[in-house]
Amino acid sequence: MADSLIAEGLEKYFNPETTAEVKAIEGTHAASYAAKLARVKVVSAYPITPQTTIVEKLSEMCASGEMEAEFIKVESEHSAMACVIGAESTGTRSFTATSSQGLALMHEELHWATGARLPVVMANVNRALGAPWNIWADQTDSLAQRDTGWIQCYAESNQEVLDMIIQAYRLAEIVMLPVMVNMDAFFLSHTTEPVALPKQELVDQFLPEYNPKYKMDINDPHAFGGLAKPDTYMELRYNIQKSMEDAHRLIPEVADEFEKVIGRNHGGLIEEYQTKDAEYLIVTSGTITGTSRIVVDQLRAQGLKLGLLKIRFFRPFPVKEVQSVLGKIKKIAVIDRNLSFGRCGIFFSELQAALYNCECRPLLNGYVAGLGGRDVTPKTIEKIVNHLIASEKGEDLIWMELNI
């Protein structure tokens, strides 16, 4: 066994120059360590399965002094978000985390964080909503927050969770909009795998100290949270939209800068895998992406020109990016671990809308799979691909592996 920082044989996967330590940790702890590395000064959160271990680790690190931050205990997620809104109003970098019903309870405050232009960063563990109670993976919780003005990112691995939370602060503090980093319940939150924790000094270099132009300061009083009448409200909404558009441009730039300093790049708003000569394409987000990579490799080995498009950001939605990739493809399968009742999978409907103004419109099928944590296996994805190949006309909603 090697005593060096990076285990022998794994040097090509973990950069010894930028890594302080490689630890086998859960996705939730990757989020906690990311908040610590981002030097947040205030943490406020209310525990909910499967997010609880994020909060446990943070409270432990705040109590031991390992983290120089104040942990504010609250009685609900609504108050947790209110606390970080308060802290951010004073120009203090803050963090919270939640899941499912907890995120739903925050809803009102999510709008406030955006409108008040506060760069809050939150980790959300994608979990199904009740009733009936279900604690397993499902993206409908965060996708239901679509119109709150939060930037939304979906991670595929624990490393991506850690890296994206650090990048989220950089992005949020430039565009002055809040960012939600999402991870699938259990498939990431409770899965232990090696994660490289970057050196603190490099994170500091990438993420400078937060010092906003406007903040609540008792020595320099200003009015906050005032009334905006019809003559100004619309312009303020326009500004938020413009900042979202700035975020669209900045996401790949922030990723490139992160790569320069830390040495890893997970992509911009999308990631393409084997799309170059692809005739068929799977579109995924979250952990279904990893399993789909294996299916793409396997079926390519059998001669099928199959590719994969991973959607990393849902807001801002990568309209021009998907147009440029999907326009070249014959048939596309969108896999959604979420559902908008009365319509179809949510990523599907966004993609379909994005393609309407495209000259070339490929066949598009929407598959709903894995709701409430049901396993999406290589077999499931294989079935989807075979169904796609046989399809002659696009279908918005195809249920996978229903037991009825």
Added chain:
Amino acid sequence: MICECFHFMGAQNVEVNMIEIRMHGRGGQGAVVACKILASALYKEGKFAQSFPSFGVERRGAPVMAFTRIDNKPIHLRTEIYEPDHLIILDATLLQSVNVTTGLKPGGKILINSALPAAQFQLPDSFIVKTIDASQIAVIHGLGTRATPIVNTAILGAFSKFTGIVGLNAIESAILEYVPVKAEANVKATHEAYQMLKAENPADLVV
């Protein structure tokens, strides 16, 4: 209509060099922590590992499962394990209530925490079965109580000897990193179980 034009050779484990381990235990025995220790130990030996619990709401005493995947490259597959290469059984009474060998590959190794000889369990000949009295070892080292011993670290020592997949030193270093209390006692239990299985498991010799 779903046609079957494209097929995998294997059903779930589509990665050739990947090793998949399924651990069966009861809530409170430490199956989940054992798999975390295993993942950390494997990393220290230069391998990628992914470990996770069966995604349930486990109560103390209820049957639980935990999984570990091992490969020499990053692991992208994110599903439960249906066709494991090896099994670890933390509580032999589970063999009466759960079909633990479901999906186990032929030639798979089964390690059972029991004072009884392996043959007693009458498992199919296509599997290699060994037993280790991890409960006894845990009790000797003050891990848990006599009624509910925490057997996870002892079983890992025996697993190391049985399969050679992971080394004892790496397990020891992972325990020191991940086990907050009684780390030394846990390390001793691991070593003892390793040595016991090395001595050809006296329980086996009875048969």
